[in-house]
Structures are given as structure tokens and as C-alpha cells.
Amino acid sequence: MGLSDYLKHAARRVDEYIYSFVTGTPKELYEASLHLIRAGGKRVRPALALLSSRLVGGSEEDALPAAAALELIHVFTLIHDDIMDRDDYRRGVPTVHRVWGEPMAITAGDLLFAKAFESASRLLERGIEPGRVVEAMRVLAKAASTVAEGQALDMMFEERWDVTVDEYMDMIYRKTGALIEASARVGGLSGGASSEEVEALGEYGWRVGVAFQIRDDILGIYGSGEKLGKPVYSDLREGKKTLLIIYAMQHLDDEGREFLKRVVGNPNASQEEYRRAAELIREAGALDHAMERAKKLVDEAKKSLSRVDARDEEAKEILVELADFIVRREY
């Protein structure tokens, strides 16, 4: 099975589990909570957890409650991020707060967060030893704390023009890398990995995760709005301090810098000004630089992966393909 088919397979398994598990009253709350899950998404995190379990000799079955937990945490952060960023569209549909209002959206996110830990505790019923279940839940909790830190940093960076590349890399590790790292770790823990193997999987995960975010930042400026399910140039409008902006600010002349400062984060700038900003950023070499960084991370991720003695060759091949996919994806 190739990556594309595997992602579909993982999505089917995990979605089925989530829909049977995340039910209750009031109906409005559960509808709001499941809205973005129903809207699609790639299910990269659960796929990574299922594959990591198989890689070390476990089954997908073993890791399913953890895989679902990862998607639930991911979607919870999306719901809250959309409120904070005042985003209107995600995965091609109106965001949760646009449909149900902010109070219900905040609560819907909180519900998914709680359900994630309920789900992870069910690893016990799959016969995973209790010590490993606690460790998996701790990894999830630590990742969620780290994501909150990353989200706070991201917001604080929006008001600054002097963010350094190091600060940026630290921020995206926290905001995106940590949860993808956790995906590989809890998959490994569920599947019976040794502690060295859990570490190697964690390294693979955060490197892939950080590369994923860099690619996301590239798509946030140069991607197709249609494929992404959200408006083009949204990152420019919101003034996100991405690697591309930071690099461009360091490599443009005064005139270019002034132009970016005027346009990036200015919701009243014209579409033509955003287009010109995107062009300037590319001319500064920022797009090439970002792609090189992402590719280097993916190469290192594959090296980390090779430290795990693969008990399932297909799982290993898909994990390698997943790493490669990260840097060439268009959505």
C-alpha cells in the first residue's frame, strides 16, 4: 500500500472509532465538536501513530485509541486557533465559531481535549500494560502543554518584527513539531517499542513535524486557496512571522523591508499588494531557503527512523514516503 491509500485507510479506521466514541448530549455540542473532523483533513497524526505501532511489531488495533486521541487533540487546537485568528474557513467549510458562535466553539474544543484523554485511557482495554498507558497519556499531555506554549509564542510574534530564525524554529517545534513527535512516540509505546526506539521515533516525528510546518508556511503564501480550503495570502493578511518573512526581512533592502512592514499583517492591504509581497519574499531567496531547511529536516528524520529495527517493512516504507510527502505536498 502506498502513502495515499494508507492515509485513506487510517482515516477510515480512526474516523469510525471517533464517531462511535465521541457521542453524547447536548447534540449541538457534539455536532460542533465533530464538524471539522467530518470536513476532512489528512489524518497525518493518527496515521503516524498506527504506522509507528506496526513498525515496532505492534498492531494498528493496539494503537487505535492513541491514534484517535491525537486527531482529537489536533482538531481541538484547530477549533481554538480559528477563534483566536478570527479565521472564517478551514478544510473548505466555515469554522466552528462561525457556525455555532464563540462560546460553543470554545466548549467544543474543550470537549475534544477531554475526549482525547478518555480515548487514550482505553489503551488499557487493548491489553497495553498500564505503565505504558500512563506514559502514553503523559506524552500526550506534555505535547498539549507544549502546543499551548507554541500558540502563545505565535501570537506574541505577530506583534514583533525582530523575531529571529532560532526563535521561529523553537516556536514551530512547540506549535506543530511536538504533537507530531507525540504521535510517533505513543504509537511506539502502544506497539511495544523499547525506550531507545521511542526516542528514535520521537526524533523522526518532530523533524517531520517541523518540516511540515515550514511547508505549511510556504503554502500559506504560495499555495492554492482552493486546495487548502482557505483564502490565499491568509498568512500575509494575519501578519504571521513565518520563516519566509523572517528570512526576507533579513535579506531585502530597506525599500523591500518597508514594503513588507506596510503590507504584512495589514488587513486593509489590496490583493495586488499581497501578491507583490509574495513576489518580493521569493526574490529575497526565502522560498528556496525554506525548502532547503525542510528537505534537510526530512533527511534527518529518515536517519532517525533507520535507528528502529523494522519489524514491518511496509510500515517503514510508508513512514519514509510520509516524510518525503511532507515537503512536496500542495495541501
Added chain:
Amino acid sequence: MGLSDYLKHAARRVDEYIYSFVTGTPKELYEASLHLIRAGGKRVRPALALLSSRLVGGSEEDALPAAAALELIHVFTLIHDDIMDRDDYRRGVPTVHRVWGEPMAITAGDLLFAKAFESASRLLERGIEPGRVVEAMRVLAKAASTVAEGQALDMMFEERWDVTVDEYMDMIYRKTGALIEASARVGGLSGGASSEEVEALGEYGWRVGVAFQIRDDILGIYGSGEKLGKPVYSDLREGKKTLLIIYAMQHLDDEGREFLKRVVGNPNASQEEYRRAAELIREAGALDHAMERAKKLVDEAKKSLSRVDARDEEAKEILVELADFIVRREY
């Protein structure tokens, strides 16, 4: 030691643990997260967890990570509720979103939620057996899901005038009872309780919790703003459908009902109109009815407690005193 001294003792222990555990960067996020914890609060939930552990023969030490987790979940819900209710003051200080803005407040709540599960996983380091730790974490997660459901119901009730007493009782079980039930359960689990004892402690907990919420609703209309650290009549202004309002709507004549409909939930009503509404609600017998219900719940809670074979008489006495305190507290 009496209840009042015990609450101070529990607060000191739990706060010390929380302040050493909830640290990190960015500083702004951690400051926002700890703001309401620093502002005070009774620490009823952690006290209940510590006492429940002692009651069944465990130590306070054993239950400390779980006790801290309960306060962290509680404060996380307060931060998010204040955003949703647009409340400006809590525990006598400006609410988190008033000081740091909504996006940072949402994230601060999310951080505390994650830290709660990190904390609970540390029960392992106190020598609690892993199966019990998973069970405690599951109880916490289930309670947090239930609180989200209760919060959603509470919001939905604000727009309805036909909420029944049964619907109300179900809502406050979820919004308040479930987390206090969880406090007693995880304390028992940490302290080595049998499953029957965990059940009995859970019953004690939710009954005390529901009584606590009824008393809260009484104080929300008849309490002193100064003692509560928030404006008087705030529940009337927000249109909360409390037991008192529901009862009054069922027992007033048409004129009284029309007056309540006009004033309750109307932010433009005058202080004099709120005062008159409070008087009408009392005249309808709602205050007496609510107090009777709360007292009955507290009596039943004490019966549940007596099903646990007390290994620590002082802990038992304080738990009984805590139940009694619930219905006479003024803050």
C-alpha cells in the same frame, strides 16, 4: 483540625505543588494561567481529594498530583467560562481575558488543562500502581467531558424559559457535580480504596457538588458581592436559569412571571428592578425550596460517606464538616 484550618492547609500544600510544577515559557502565558490561582479560591476540590485519600488509609502525599490536577481543571474551566459569560471580575480580581485578552486567555485555559493530566501522570512517581493511575486519569478526563456538556447546556438554557427542574438538576450535575465527584474518586483511588469505596466516595462527591451549585445559585442572587468578589445580581443580569428562577416561574402569578421575563437576562434592567426580581423570587418560595434541596443532598452525601470504613477519623470529620459547610457558606 477544623474545616477552615484544613482548607488553608490543603491550599498551602497544593499551591506549593502547582507553583513548582506549572512553570515554563513564554512567561506571559504562565502568568495568565496562574492569575486566578494566585487570586485565591477555597481549594474545595483538592482538599476533597487529599481527605478522601486519607479516609481510606492513604496519605496526602500520595494524592497531591491528583489534587493539583483537580484545581488546574477547575481553574481552566473558570478562565474559559469567564470569556463565554463576558465576566469582568472573579475572586476579586479582573478576569484573565480582561488582563491578557481573549486569545491568550483561551490558550492559558488550554495550558492548565494539559498540565492537569501531566500532573496526574505523576501519581506514578508517588508509587501508586499504574492501573490506578490510568483509572484516575480516566476519571479526570470523563469529568472534564461532562463539565463541557454541562457548560453547553447552561448556555443553551439561557435562551429558554421552559427549562424544567429535572433538566436543571442534570445540567448542574454535569457542570459542577461531576468534577467534585471526580475529586473524591481520584483521592480514593490514590489512597488505595476498594472499588465499592470509590463508588461511595463518588456519590458523596456529586451530592456535595450539586448542593454546592445550588448554594452558588442562591449566592448569585442573594449573596454579598464583596464576599464573592463579583457584582451582585450577576446571575440575574446574565439570565442564568437557576433552580430559583425555574421554581419562581412555576409558582408566580402571570404578573410576576412577566416581570421576571422582562428583567432576568436583560442587561439594561436597573439595579432596582434586579432587587425587585430577587424579592419576587424569594416570595415565590424559591429560596426556601432551594435550601431544602441542598440540605437533603448534603444529608444523603453524609450517608454515602458512612459506607466507607474510615481509617482516619479526623479526615472523616472534616469531610462531614465540608458537606455541612456547603449549604451555609456565604462565599
